[in-house]
Amino acid sequence: MKHGLIAILPLAAGAAIYGFAFGLLAAQVGFPWWGVGFMSAIVHAGSSQIVAVEQFANSSAIIGAALAGATLNLRYIGIVASLSEILKELPLPLKIVAIHITGDENWALTMAERARSPSIGAPFLMGSGLAMISVWTFSTIMGAVVGTILPDLEKFGLGFAFTAAFIAMGRSLWKGTPNLIPWLSAFTFTVIAVMFGLPQAYAIVIGATVGLLFSCFIRVKQGRLP
């Protein structure tokens, strides 16, 4: 668990930037700092929280705002499903905790590390997840309290750190040429979806789904599917 907790720290620093930004936004629409922290701890879904709070600020429609935010999290069906093997030995209460503290960053890092070392498993996922949810919650609180006096950290390239990290994780997950066409199609369709104005979270679901369809098609053509 300690391994995961330490390994995720550089990524957690990047998440803190978005945490500050969200905390600031939420405070501006009437959430107190403790309410922001409470939300971050029990929802733990960055983009969903941002959209829900934005929608709430614009319309005050609670259910609509919550659903708009939650649908942005649909990729977690695939993310959590892919953890099935890692979580299979855990008792149900720990599984529940594990899937709650799983975010994009610690999930991707766990999968990338596991591709290199199969001994990486649930302890790594949970250690890194605990670090991420702690940093996320704390940074959103700090954003609500002191966000207005901070400089724009994006211009120093810190916002790009996430993209670079995901590229490196993709490298670890690369299994050779059978991945080429599914990965290229996932990339292309995601970019197209975003360029057509779709929110990024939906574009990710579309891209991954198209990639799966291509992978299925190739496997059928090669007779690798029963």
Added chain:
Amino acid sequence: MSESHFILILTLSVAAFSIRLLGLLIGDQIRASKQVWILDDLPGLIVVSLVASSLADQSLQAWLTSAIALAVAVRTNHVIMTMGMSMTAYAIIGLIYPF
């Protein structure tokens, strides 16, 4: 904090967690089926889509830096090294060509 704020937080948390729970149930079912290849392919596809979504509406500076990040990742296969080199490259490219 008003009652509306509280209801929003609770509704969002239930909805977000239900999605995760659905993933857990689906994952167990897929693992026990002949479609287990999906669980092998899905992580890479989601990571690629995450990269694509963050680059789609970005500047040439970000795309050039991504190419450098990819080269560093292929060469080193190291997350922290790739992050460090990429952020440095991002800053240098920004200084040379202020996009």
